[in-house]
Amino acid sequence: MELVLRGFHRAFGSFVAAHPEVALTVTATDDEVSLTRREADVALRLNNTPPEHLVGRRLGGVQFDVYASRALVDRVGADAPLGAYPWIAWDERLNAQWLDAWLAEHAPGARVVLRVDTGAAAMHDLIAAGAGVQFLARFEGEADPSLVLPRPRRSFARRDLWILTAPELRHTRACAPSWITWPKSCAPRWSRGRRRTVRRWVGDSEATHWANAPR
Secondary structure, eight states, rough: OOHHHTTHHHHHHHHHHTTTTOOOOOOOOOSOTTTTTSSOOOEEOOSSSOOSEEEEEEEEEEEEEEEEEEHHHHHHHHHHOOOOOOOEEEEEGGGGTTHHHHHHHHHHOOOOEEEEOOOHHHHHHHHTSSOBEEEEEHHHHHHHHTTEOOOOOEEEEEEEEEEEEEEGEEEESSHHHHTTTTTTSSSSSGGOOSSSOSSSEEOOOOOTTTTTTOO
């Protein structure tokens, strides 16, 4: 997922410096790759309840909130409810029907004006351009002065950030074990959260369009 990748540039740099013998290939995608089928050796995933057939550790978490451009808030009204804002939604083919239920509960009357099949960076740009409101990672929203949290402020969801690999790679000489044990301090500062046991058997995560609904 590209929003996670953008936060891990320091980790990639330090890993390459420490392991010059490893040729690292990094892919940022919203398509979920299979670690059991070896489509990747290591994955960074956002998931609160991963199944228990992979090896990994929890690095921290990412909080998501509803964001709007300052210009859009000025146009709609600072005290307007969330249902008064135009909303951006994901393309219906991405299995994100849970958003309709969330809007019905938290933003009744909301109108979806744009549906997209796009990544986090493009979604950020659409929100900043005033096309509508949507969920952004808090670290992205807080870093952009053109964005604000419309009232009433709604925290959407928190996703745990895991680094995962297949169990058969745990004790090999491949790069997977080195990544799994790479210092937690290399994780971006925004991802570090509640302390928790860092090693456990964990599994694959849901797709990044939050197909399994907010928790």
